[in-house]
Amino acid sequence: MMKKGLYIHIPFCQKICTYCDFCKVYYSSSLSDLYLDELFKEIDSYHIKDISTIYVGGGTPTSLNVIQLDKLLNKINSIREEDVSLSIEANIENLDEEKIKLFQKYHVNRISLGIQSFNSNLLKIMNRSHTFDEVKDKIELIHKYGIDDINCDLIYGFEEENLDILNDDIEKLLSLDITHISLYALMINQNTILNNLGKKEISQDLYRNYYDFIYNKLIDNGFYRYEVSNFSKPGYQSQHNLLYWKNREYYGVGLGSSGYLENVRYTNTKSLTKYLKGERVFEREKCSIEDKEFYSLMLGLRLEEGIDIKEFNSLYNKNLLVSYKDKINKLINSGLVEIKDDHLKITKDNFYIMDYILKELL
Ligand code: SF4
Missing domain, CATH: 3.20.20.70 (Aldolase class I)
Structure with missing residues (x-):
């Protein structure tokens, strides 16, 4: 686990x-x-x-x-x-x-x-x-x-x-x-x-x-x-x-905190008055498998080492390089991403346009 x-x-x-x-x-x-x-x-x-x-x-x-x-x-x-x-x-x-x-x-x-x-x-x-x-x-x-x-x-x-x-x-x-x-x-x-x-x-x-x-x-x-x-x-x-960044689960406690447990992302109230009365969770959002996949890609690309392709494939029961073949190839041909040591990653000078890369990919 x-x-x-x-x-x-x-x-x-x-x-x-x-x-x-x-x-x-x-x-x-x-x-x-x-x-x-x-x-x-x-x-x-x-x-x-x-x-x-x-x-x-x-x-x-x-x-x-x-x-x-x-x-x-x-x-x-x-x-x-x-x-x-x-x-x-x-x-x-x-x-x-x-x-x-x-x-x-x-x-x-x-x-x-x-x-x-x-x-x-x-x-x-x-x-x-x-x-x-x-x-x-x-x-x-x-x-x-x-x-x-x-x-x-x-x-x-x-x-x-x-x-x-x-x-x-x-x-x-x-x-x-x-x-x-x-x-x-x-x-x-x-x-x-x-x-x-x-x-x-x-x-x-x-x-x-x-x-x-x-x-x-x-x-x-x-x-x-x-x-x-x-x-x-x-x-x-x-x-x-x-x-x-590896999209793992976490408890979030305290005013305004967020957490991610058992496929649910939640946010606590930002009102101290409510929190002190024991009214804690303000919002809950169930994550579908597509949501989880989206977060894994979005967060993983923030890392210099990128997304662990084998881990992604086993978590989502699919092949990242096949499912996103056309988009990934286009980004590779533009020099924006690369595959290195079984990881899909943004190339060195292109972290600054990460938002654009994510938009293209997702
Ligand atoms: S005011 Fe904001 S940035 Fe400044 S110490 Fe408090 S939480 Fe941090």
Whole structure:
């Protein structure tokens, strides 16, 4: 049996970033206490078993105080078998030594830091306020407590950005002792402060220039792109996210989370009031075999290694290269995809037009 993942959402943040359209609310100690009680009930309701990874995201998990964080990690420990990896998102501004000590106590394997940039002007635009030295010190502290798998998120694509600023951000990231970098192209989504301020997205050509620039710098410095927006040092891919891209099942618990269990994709309510009353799942969608196949192709092509043809054939009881023969041949002849080591994959320079390739294929 294929193991599942578990995603746990902590929706609290002490500050709201201007680009954010995630499910979040301002941190309050009393609301967080109530939330954790409901979250634990939801976790218990699933009788969770057969998982290989747990990911605690948000919001900002480290906005919880030390007592709350201890309670959460203790709960996770009660359902976690020894070899299950545990990742947690953290924010430099509220990550302190006591919280890192807790991560060590509960054998957290991986910490993901929302850095986004080191440029003070961009950080101000985002409503964030760390400095490079603070980030460096926190990363050293994390290492001191024995955790060496550290991701940093980077956002690119602000109107106020240019190649010098981007270069400086990447150079600073590369000087840190980290194993993974996740890239986010800035999107100005409707329900964001940036949108209300009338900020605009940059042109597609500029996005592409920035992406290529980052790609080349990271590859030249020992990082490997294993997914269109994710780069790691060898052996440090995000096991939890790989499970999503391989279209495996996962439990999703907490406000606004989604999950995928027994061929059903579900989403929890985004209303904290409802969630605290125990009204959790908001939407359920049964996946037909065609839906599953669609997701496997769509998600698999995001990976550098591509879609495992043998696995696909045995899962869907068909031959990928026969069922999609004409479309795949057309894409191969255009140099957009290739077949390598029994995998169907996008060719090196064409990840940027993945949407077009998917449209052609699906
Ligand atoms: S980006 Fe993260 S830290 Fe910032 S407001 Fe959104 S959820 Fe909170």
